[in-house]
Amino acid sequence: MRAARTLAVTATALAAIGLAAPLAAATNSGGNDNSGGNNQSGGNGNFGGNGNSGGPRDVTISPAAVHQGSTLTITVRGCTRGGTVTSNAFPQTNLSVNANGISTAIARIFDQATPGNYNLAVRCNDNPNVATRQFTVLEARGAMGGIGGSLAPSSTEMAVGGSLVAAAALGGGLFIVRRRRMSSGAA
Incomplete structure (x- = not known):
């Protein structure tokens, strides 16, 4: 038994x-954390004349608000030969280009970055035009929470x-x- x-x-x-x-x-x-999406912080994203000059355009930042020590993803169109992203909140980061001509960079925010608003500047290797965007550094570590348990x-x-x-x-x-x-x- x-x-x-x-x-x-x-x-x-x-x-x-x-x-x-x-x-x-x-x-x-992996990846889909719903923590801000592809937010654009103002403007239509077109810089450098009419957008056909090969300069950086359609710059998006995800997430638009990030904690100290976390990462920020920057996506850019128009930098077909790569480029750089600079800010006071993270070290200079290189753009990598994929087969679709979209450039991306992942920047890690300094652990000791002062909370507040920061600007980043995107410059293509083959064009002198610069595109800027604003983002926010939040106090403490970790990613900004998304919609979490509010989904069924x-x-x-x-x-x-x-x-x-x-x-x-x-x-x-x-x-x-x-x-x-x-x-x-x-x-």
Whole structure:
């Protein structure tokens, strides 16, 4: 009888683990943190004349407000041969260009940066024009929180959660039925 009980508990545990695996595979653990999106801090992002001169344009900063010691992602169009991003809040950072002609840089804010508003300047290697944007440094470390727990669970999470509850109920029911049979057979 103990073997049957052990088998029922083991089967329930394995079912719970098996049903949790799709959730782990479906969860996207990188990148999408909803912590500010691609915010532009003012203007239409076009600098250097009409935008056809090859200078930096469409500069976006993500997130627009960042804590000391965190990273800031800068995306630029128009710097087809790379360039640099400078600010008092982080060391000079080089732009890298992808196949679509979009340049990006990831800058780490100084740990001791004074909280407040800062400007950054983007300059392409092949053009003297400079584009500027403003961002905010917040006190303390870590990324600025996004919408966090205000979102409802996804349909995948609901399905996995419901399956886990059903597996636990099934295992508990089997345990109770087995126990009742053992009790009534001994009397």
